[in-house]
Amino acid sequence: MTHARWAILGAGAISGDFAHALPDSDLGRLYAVGARDVSRAEEFAAAHGAPVVGTYDEILDRDDIDAVYVGTVHTTHTDLVQQALAAGKAVLCEKPLGVDPAETDAAIAAARAAGLPLVEAFKYRFGPFADRLRELVGGGALGDLVEIESSLGFAAGSRTGRLFDPATAGGAILDVGCYPLSLVVGVAAWAGHDLDGLEVQAVAGTIGGTGVDESAAASVDLGGASANIRTAIVHDLPRLTRVVGREASLEIPNVWGSRTDSTAAATLIRTDGTREEIEVPTVQPMAAEADATIRALREGRTEAPEIPWAETRTIARLLAEWRGGIA
Structure with a gap:
């Protein structure tokens, strides 16, 4: 089975942990890294073996990425989630999905409209x-x-x-x-x-x-x-x-x-x-939450049963x- 191609948005510590985890994933591999500062993306990609780097927009504009992990600060989650879904990517977003209920609802509405998975990353x-x-x-x-x-x-x-x-x-x-x-x-x-x-x-x-x-x-x-x-x-x-x-x-x-x-x-x-x-x-x-996202994508589901939208x-x-x- 072909591995799904993951892009990581954000080059901070939690994104590094996700990059370290992906080799243990059954269904996906790290393919691209995006950051506001491209030099940070390049440094991160070199450390974790990602062949593609760019700004957030450049990464989301690509048609060779299947799923996006959002590992940025809380206040940027909803905007990046909406952009990623609009670009046709499945999304695994670090918690909290939004900083308030309105942001959370907007992100879920975007996933529903796109017909793509959106999973809040409570790894436990x-x-x-x-x-x-x-x-x-x-x-x-x-x-x-x-x-x-x-x-x-x-x-x-x-x-x-x-x-x-x-x-x-x-x-x-x-x-x-x-x-x-x-x-x-x-x-x-x-x-x-x-x-x-x-x-x-x-x-x-x-x-x-x-x-x-x-x-x-x-x-x-x-x-x-x-x-x-x-x-x-x-x-x-x-x-x-x-x-x-x-x-x-x-x-x-x-x-x-x-x-x-x-x-x-x-x-x-x-x-x-x-x-x-x-x-x-x-x-x-x-790695398990990454695989849950890709399973949902491949099965045509928008939610993962481990953390359904009603609970989010x-x-x-x-x-x-x-x-x-x-x-």
């Missing part, structure tokens, strides 16, 4: 562990959903760069908090809850001197269940996630995995005291509620 949603998690929650192994606890945070070091820049939609919630929030949305969906009924009920957070949210917490009403999430870019937080049901709970030491390995293990703890260790093979999660739209809405509550 792809691979054997994600499949097993959906199976456990959706198959009723936990019983009715009661509570979710999840957090993700790290110490960025200096308060500089895009994370601390309001002009690029920096801050903990959009950059890191979207992970636990997206997990909550996914678990609620797999458990059969109405996504339209999900609502942020209470928030807390700290706005730093740079003007962005540096740490934040939220409680989310899931309709018959609740979730508590935390995030930060100025201190580390536990990576443990607990999904509690009436029949059993699931403890996941690191549901997020890493940029090179998906999650491998969790513990199912039943109310009768018995425990079951869940162990699955790991994969390169960024709900995540965007709840992120806006969370951010608005501490602004």
Whole structure:
């Protein structure tokens, strides 16, 4: 089978991680790199073996590219997504797809009009562990959903760069908090809850001197269940996630995995005291999300089941509620 030809837009660190991942992809290979500064694209291409370089426009104008990975700053995602779709490319876009619900809806509308895949790149949603998690929650192994606890945070070091820049939609919630929030949305969906009924009920957070949210917490009403999430870019937080049901709970030491390995293990703890260790093979999660995008393209689908648009739209809405509550 011929490999799909990927173009990467953006020459930053996350794009480098995606380039490192593509050799582990079954369906695609790196073909082109675009950046605002062509010299950066050339340097990136030389480091990762891409034969084609150019500006964003030059790359999107080419007819020999099948799919585009958008790895730029948050505020540029929607415009580049729309341009790529209009140019006939499938798109895998780093989270968040848009900085607000309106941008997110515009990107999805562009994909619907183009009839092409658009996938939000929450890498933990792809691979054997994600499949097993959906199976456990959706198959009723936990019983009715009661509570979710999840957090993700790290110490960025200096308060500089895009994370601390309001002009690029920096801050903990959009950059890191979207992970636990997206997990909550996914678990609620797999458990059969109405996504339209999900609502942020209470928030807390700290706005730093740079003007962005540096740490934040939220409680989310899931309709018959609740979730508590935390995030930060100025201190580390536990990576443990607990999904509690009436029949059993699931403890996941690191549901997020890493940029090179998906999650491998969790513990199912039943109310009768018995425990079951869940162990699955790991994969390169960024390669897995790339392959999900190409499978959708080849099968004529616009969405990937791992992160359907209904969930992407709900995540965007709840992120806006969370951010608005501490602004």
